[in-house]
Amino acid sequence: MxxxxxxxxxxxxxxxxxxxxxxxxxxxxxxxxxxxxxxxxxxxxxxxxxxxxxxxxxxxxxxxxxxxxxxxxxxxxxxxxxxxxxxxxxxxxxxxxxxxxxxxxxxxxxxxxxxxxxxxxxxxxxxxxxxxxxxxxxxxxxxxxxxxxxxxxxxxxxxxxxxxxxxxxTHVPKQQPWTTPREAHVSCSPDVMAPDPNKQHTLTVSYLLGDITDVFESFVLSLISSLMISGPNAPFYRTLIEPNIGSDFSSMVGYDGSTRQGCFTVGLQGIAEHDASRVKRIIHDTLDDIIAKGFEEERIEALLHKLEIQIKHQSSSFGLSLASYIASCWNHEGDPIELLRVGENVDLFRRKIAQNPNFLQEKVRHYFKENTHTLTLSMSPDEDYVKKQADSxxxxxxxxxxxxxxxxxxxxxxxxxxxxxxxxKVQDVSCLPALQISDIQPHLTYTHTHISTTAGVPIQYCEQPTNGMVYFRALLNINTLAEELKPYTPLFCSVITKMGCGGLDYKQQAQQMDLYTGGMSVTPQILPDHTHMDTYEQGILLSSSCLERNVSEMFHLWSDIFNSPHFEDSERLRSLVMMSAQELANGVADSGHVMAMTRAARSLSPASQLQETFGGMEQVKFMKRVAESSDLTSVLRKLARVKRHLLNAENMRCAINAAPPKMAAVALQTEGFVGSVAATRKQRKAVRPHITERPLDPSADPSSSLATRKLVSEPSFQACAMKTFYQLPFPVNFVSECVRTVPYTHPDYASLCVLARLMSSKFLHGEIREKGGAYGGGARIGGGGVYSFYSYRDPNSTGTLSAFRRGVDWARSGSFTQQDIDQSKLSVFSQVDAPLAPSEKGLSVFLWGLSDDMRQQHRERLFNVTHTHLVDTANRYLSVGKCVSAAAILGPQNEALSKDPSWICH
Structure with missing residues (x-):
């Protein structure tokens, strides 16, 4: 409550x-x-x-x-x-x-x-x-x-x-050290989404380390862990990932300082069972090689640079991150203040390295090679695992x-x-202190941005106190990309910064990124229009950050990625494909409710349909097929074709967030980068016939509106009801029903936002969690106008769909009070008014074209939502016969659904 x-x-x-x-x-x-x-x-x-x-x-x-x-x-x-x-x-x-x-x-x-x-x-x-x-x-x-x-x-x-x-x-004693290493094995359920069904074995070797209250020693061990496994230049990456023995590192890889004594784990998932002894041998041989050769000085500097970035970067959850960072050490009587003095630990670390060039090798020898408290743990699937659990x-x-x-x-x-x-029963919350709607600020704080253009490319500048950091984004639409290439877009985004570029191979590229940036990423973007349900922007988002002194190096790396990315190394691509496919497969069990909502929404709007292609179960299955391919040559050719359409400055707009004193210098560097990539751009004919250009900020002076969103319009799209069931080896379900409603600027959108919160807290929580026993459930509405019901780790399936419908009937009946409405509005405003980090200011207009005036109008509509509005909205958009809805369930075998012809079963 x-x-x-x-x-x-x-x-x-x-x-x-x-x-x-x-x-x-x-x-x-x-x-x-x-x-x-x-x-x-x-x-x-x-x-x-x-x-x-x-x-x-x-x-x-x-x-x-x-x-x-x-x-x-x-x-x-x-x-x-x-x-x-x-x-x-x-x-x-x-x-x-x-x-x-x-x-x-x-x-x-x-x-x-x-x-x-x-x-x-x-x-x-x-x-x-x-x-x-x-x-x-x-x-x-x-x-x-x-x-x-x-x-x-x-x-x-x-x-x-x-x-x-x-x-x-509550004191946790130290673990009694073992005199000899141990081995163990566990069983799990088969993964039907695994990249290779014949390679589902996991094996790791774990080492128990020192007390985490020894702050400097833990700091050193964490650095050693990163040096050994992080990035393609790390020794274990070279010996375990590059040979393509498995699909990826084990999910538990690296240093873990969450227990009284830390531990380090290294190993692979997605291996064949007969390769287990090979993996163990490689791990021990790699440690010998590290002890003999040590680590390159440049890699150590790159790691320390990453620490500097982490210290300077400000996030909206900075306080929570600090609390989480110190919790384990402090819980075991460690000094939390010492833990926060990262700069002092870095200085001490540099002195230790200078005094003893073998400092790190000696630590590796002591904690790993000579450590007898070592566990080798293997896991393999058991076809009867789910049945055995049910029998137990x-x-x-x-x-x-x-x-x-x-x-x-x-x-x-x-x-x-x-x-x-x-x-x-309706809970009596009158004893609790309560805010009033009047306590909420009526006006949002406006964010000032300035747009200029260079070589035809719009650039948005947002001056913010970024603590010595510079943040860069570029959005490039993909309107010219052929439909058959669309499913490759997420893979392209995943690998484009990891294959090498210009005169750098992929290892050198990774090293340069670590030395000069806080990371460089490319992600698919589907940005629904705020005025029309069947209009959206499709593109990719380039994101990176760096210290103010490294802006030139950051843009040089982006220029090489634009102008000369490498798409020749099929073995490198195979490693990245396997890792990507494994990550997608692993994510289904933890984010099944998101997958269910994405699947259910796919038949309700063009943007949702593309979202399923890019990030839903369709993408999971697509990447599984790619991972199963014996020859990736054709995939490389397709990625090269995708590049020619996507990395094209003709369809690009940029955004920079930096501190005011440095903005002028950063702007010059940005314009230089834009000029370098715009000079090589090629005109390409759009594949889709319906392209609408709309000013990025409709509230701005038309004469200064330099940036436009190139929106895809699909006026002929027909939303339809569709019910999908995915049988997966889970003992619980993930359930969703989605309804097509209205976009962001529609007058009823604010009522739908409040209604979603109202139904979640006042009806669905009781029905789905309290009565139904699911871990979570509720309703939400996205900016694209799809209203989604969902449940998470749910023992029920179709029963929860019935609960969703009862929730609609409850809302239509108006069985809620003004106090309920006010509480729901306060909850909505807690999200609307969530703090934004300096790096995130101005992104609402840059990405979605949501000006501060539009957001203020939405805010005023939220204030004005009434009981009558909510009942009318529920009747108009959520009632059976007045809406188009679709459903999806991910869960265990369900004979009723399998026999029901209205469900598409996978």
Whole structure:
């Protein structure tokens, strides 16, 4: 309820040995009042038995209102963890930690093994909270422009003064070191989306390292980890990735400082089982080679440059990032202030290297070669894995049921009815402090930008306090690209900065990027029009950043990528293809709700159709086919064709964010880059016949409107209903229904925004999470006008689709209060008014053509949304028969859907 009651951000992050409760508010004046909710949530939760049944686990009739229906396990966290352990990467990471640190805290699963959760009792939970979630066991972190004394006084008055100091035994002891290395194996479910179905084996070698409270030693080990694995110049990249033994590094690769003692892991996923011994041998041989040769000085300098960039870069979540960075070390009595003195650690590191040229090799020898606390962990798919997990759950369920007598069964039925009644009640939140709509600023803060043109290319300049950084973006539309080449666009974007360019091979290119930039990326962009549902901009976005002193080098690299990218090395391409395909396959289990929404929306608008091609299940399947190709020569030729259409300054506009004193110099460098790529541009005939040019900032003076968006119009597009089911080896579902509505500037769009938040918090949360047991669910609307219902890690499938429809009926009935509306508006404004980093200012107009005047108009419409508007909007756009909707489900075998001809099953 807290995030619906206030605009602030509030959450709970569960680590292996602590829980973090981050809270933030952009308004200093309301911070003291609104932060009261944080202290109540952490130190004074109700923890009623009903809450435990709902959120944890319970035995309940499958139909709570029918005592003859079978008893089943229910509970939000129970289903959440079932979903979490259906993710092979999460499963592997959990086993690795438990096996490497088996003697105490880390041998347990912090979120709970799914079949261990039903052994937890309500009394155990309350006792654990009383013991551990106590101010004596807490650490407080504050960040922001606020008087520290006032904030500390509030912590004292709201929390500390209400407790007596205790001595909770939460100290995590050190792991007893092993005298000999160990090996272990775990099983997982097969991955139907894997790049190569015959290569689904994972193998890593992990080394337990030193105490993370030794800040400098941990700093050095983190640097060594990056030197060994990060980028194509790293030793392990050369020996493990380049030979194409597997699809990618294991997801657990690198240094991990989240536990009392750090660890380093290296290995591969997507290998053949017979290659396991080869991978182990390569790992040991590579360590020998590092000890003998060390690391190149230029690579060390590139890594230290990246650290400098990280220190200077400002993000909108900077305070939260700092808190997360220091949490583990501080939790184990380390010095958080010392941890933040990165510059001092860099200086000490330089002195150590200067004093002893073999400093790093000696560390590698000590921590890796001579380390006997080493775990070799392998994982391979078991065709019966999902069935075995289901059978284990069934055994556990039978054991629980066998312990019941008739009175227990009656009690379960009565408690089920009691919980159902509680879930149906409207919560009384009058005791909570509440903001008023009048507390929200009526006007947004305008961002000043200036547009000029060089060689016909518009350039937007935005002066911001960027802390010595320069941020560059370029958007290039892809209107001339043939339809058969469109699916290759994401792959092109992924590889174009990694294949080499100009006189640099891909290793030299990577080194130059690390030495002179904060990263260079290219991503596909589908930007819906804010006035028409069937109009959109399609393109690619070039993004990079650098220190002010390195602008020239950054643009030189971009010039080489534009003018002379390399598309000759098929083996290099194969490595990148396998990594990309593996990343897409791995992402389905964690982002299944996004995949479901993307799939459902594809038949509702042209922009959504292209989004499915670029980033949905279609792209996952497409990359799997590419990865399975024995010869990538034809792919290289296609990528070269894509390049000729995409990297064309004829269809480019640029944006620069930099500090005012440096903007003039940066502008000269930008104009030089634009001139160098514009000189080689070629005119190409557009493939699509319907191209509309619209000023980037419609509110600007027409005589100064130099930039235009080249929009694709598809007036003949026919939205249609479509239902798709993907059977995947998950024990839970990801469900979505999407509805075609209206674009951003339509007067009803603001009502749809508020309605989505209202339905999520006041109806769908109760139906999908509290009653249905899904980990999450709700409604949202995107800028393209597609209204999406979704659920995440959901034990139900078509039942959730019915809940979506009941939500529409609830909204149409107007069964909500003005207080509900105000809370929903506050929640919407918390997103609208979310802080923007200096690097992000001006992007709304640059990318989407949303001027400050247009955003202000949308803001005013949000203020003016009424009860009547919401009911009318629900009737007009979401009612059956008045809307075009489509659905998608990703989940386990479903015989009902397989037999239903209205569903397209994959």
């Amino acid at each position: 807290l995030t619906d009651r206030w605009p602030p951000f509030m959450n709970a992050f569960t680590a292996s040995d602590y829980t973090m409760y981050p809270f933030s508010d952009a308004e200093f004046q309301r911070f003291p009042e609104s932060s009261v909710g944080l202290f109540d949530a952490v130190f004074f939760p109700c923890l009623r038995e009903l809450d435990f049944w709902q959120e944890g686990w319970r035995l309940e009739n499958s139909d709570p209102q029918d005592p003859s229906s079978p008893l089943v396990f229910k509970g939000v966290v129970f289903n959440e963890m079932k979903g979490a352990f259906s993710d092979n990467e999460r499963l592997y990471a959990q086993h690795l930690q438990q096996l490497l640190l088996p003697d105490h805290t880390y041998s347990h699963t912090s979120g709970g093994q799914p079949l261990a959760i039903p052994d937890l009792t309500w009394d155990q939970l309350r006792h654990f909270h009383q013991t551990h979630y106590h101010p004596s066991n807490a650490r407080f972190f504050t960040y922001g422009d606020l008087p520290l004394e006032q904030h500390l006084k509030q912590i004292q008055d709201e929390a500390l003064v209400r407790f007596q100091r205790t001595q909770p035994d 759950e069934e055994v556990k369920l039978r054991q629980k049921i066998q312990q019941l007598n008739e009175d227990n069964r009656k009690d379960i039925y009565q408690k089920g009815l009691q919980l159902l009644s509680e879930q149906t």
